[in-house]
Amino acid sequence: MCKNKSLVGMMTDFGLRDHYVGVMKAAMVALCPDLRIIDISHELDPHNIAEGAYLLWASYRHFPPGSVIVAVIDPGVGSARDIVGAKIGNGTLLGPHNGLLDLVLWEERVKAVTVIDVHKTFTRNLLPANISRTFHGRDIFAPLAAHLAAGKRLSAMGTPTTLDWISSPFVEAGSPETTPGVLHIDRFGNIVTNIRNTFPGVESRRLTLGITGRHITSWADAYEEIGRGEICMIPGSSGLVEIVMKERSAAAFLGVKRSSRVQIRREAKQ
């Protein structure tokens, strides 16, 4: 029933100090003993849906075909917010319907998701007897992820709903209305913007950026090309433009904080 190579990628804001992540994993393995689990991250700031959406987007494509990706940053746990699943190119995505999945859904051109019917999945014995209203990670997300990894069909877990997308979350060709901004600051202090490496002006290095009052015009391809103390843009490894320094935190230097929404100007290089 449960294939040997079933793989679950897992992201939460539960942290690694508490037992919540371990309990989710135990609940999954109890249902699917051969399940394999890869952690994407559990240490984001609590309730930080925006950064979670970025990490999910930057990771999911590297999972092999047939993977299940389950994400739980869920301040609305126990409320009427939906839990949704979606088929994507390399597997299945499961998470709360609060924006956390949006970057992946956009990237994958997903036009409809399955809204999980908790009552239906419960009556089909896919959920435990007692479902808390404060720990759906353990009681709903983990068992459904395990069942999906074991081959249960997503469509049997709920009903389809159409998504209404208006504009791209990324600054890219054909998305003139998207606001440039910061998606993520990593542990090295690299600032990840929402500007695609494919955006006009990136490849030609004619794009320049303004952030916290500073005008950034230098480009590099690798850290070694950057002088000490210099601030540079690079076409980042996830496919987005990053603002970086060499062995130093660009975010600290510029006073950009995690999850702060910084206006990014695009100016013609002179």
Added chain:
Amino acid sequence: MCKNKSLVGMMTDFGLRDHYVGVMKAAMVALCPDLRIIDISHELDPHNIAEGAYLLWASYRHFPPGSVIVAVIDPGVGSARDIVGAKIGNGTLLGPHNGLLDLVLWEERVKAVTVIDVHKTFTRNLLPANISRTFHGRDIFAPLAAHLAAGKRLSAMGTPTTLDWISSPFVEAGSPETTPGVLHIDRFGNIVTNIRNTFPGVESRRLTLGITGRHITSWADAYEEIGRGEICMIPGSSGLVEIVMKERSAAAFLGVKRSSRVQIRREAKQ
């Protein structure tokens, strides 16, 4: 010898910055290549036995039958403190005899544990040739956990000892003498008390609590029912009453610190 689905749950206070956890895992897998390991937590404050006991208790029941749970918060490492193992409903528990296992042993109504005989297990080739006196996690706990997961009998590793329990660690029906207090504060700032959800007055919402000079009377079932800035009790997902706020740290707001022992008053609701 070593079954494919052997599962070890692991909790230590070693942290994830050092190599200690990785070394324990390598030592286990070297003995039992197909062993699977699920981390419960390694990031508790060093030597915090009380919080470790809570995390263990809140996690162990979610592991599938046949699991081995090994816990190492062990300030007495290298001293005459005992290492004990116990059969519990879903497997085997292994750890230092310093209180760390007490909540699980109480919950499981364990009346006797096996005191590990290090000399005997050593002569039976269950331990490495050199046993340090400062890293029993690597040299004793890991190999014994691996051998238990591989099917070795706990009773062959030591001698039985009777436990003397006096009162419940939980505030529950029939434990009038137990002092109410804080068991844990999680990363969200939720305050986990030692009061069972089954304690009289919880289900009827007639119980009220006093903590750090404040009188808490509100109850909720889910975070969405809580107003901004309001402090509430909820029947927590582990089976204990928690004091929480919505998307905010109740512990920080109330000035309750991790592992601080806070007196909890029970007062009749008016």
Added chain:
Amino acid sequence: MCKNKSLVGMMTDFGLRDHYVGVMKAAMVALCPDLRIIDISHELDPHNIAEGAYLLWASYRHFPPGSVIVAVIDPGVGSARDIVGAKIGNGTLLGPHNGLLDLVLWEERVKAVTVIDVHKTFTRNLLPANISRTFHGRDIFAPLAAHLAAGKRLSAMGTPTTLDWISSPFVEAGSPETTPGVLHIDRFGNIVTNIRNTFPGVESRRLTLGITGRHITSWADAYEEIGRGEICMIPGSSGLVEIVMKERSAAAFLGVKRSSRVQIRREAKQ
């Protein structure tokens, strides 16, 4: 092709907050579905090659035969710095040639390493189609580690280079020229020196140390032998002399900082 028990030990300075570690694991498992991964550490300070070298050295010997150990603390990523692999007693070591591997290479008496030829491995389809210049962990180290774990030969991935060792990184018999110092400070505040437990004067307890202006003369074998507030040397569990206190941080007490290079005096006990 990919054996069930292939084991990869993994150390980076990527941290667990970002997705980088999870992406490396996904990239490995995508190539070798049955691969097993054990984390050594990902939470060292960014770019701290010296502490990484210690953690690697203190861990690698505990991995079972046939393991692959991949280490990525790589401030020179994307530059001309080499990536090297080496056969060691229990498997294969892979990492940047920046000092990170030096303690293991010294310990294992490795006299030649294989300098990875990225172009050659790329043309042999061992690397992905697009290789970034800022995330070799994902694009080079992870796939090569997976291929090594799957049985691919290291020698086919590059060309051999001889190592020139001058003196031991450890203070040990026959290394009079090595400077005594601090290799690591662990989460408990234990100070790990580079003095081998086998160094003359350690077993006889005639060795004394000076650090940050203080003269340390006490020895213990286990923490329980140490008085409250006392500073002691112990022959540490990794084979190096440590300076410790009982349930207290010796590093904080002595004002020794992580990765600070502290001069250690050796004085004859009176």
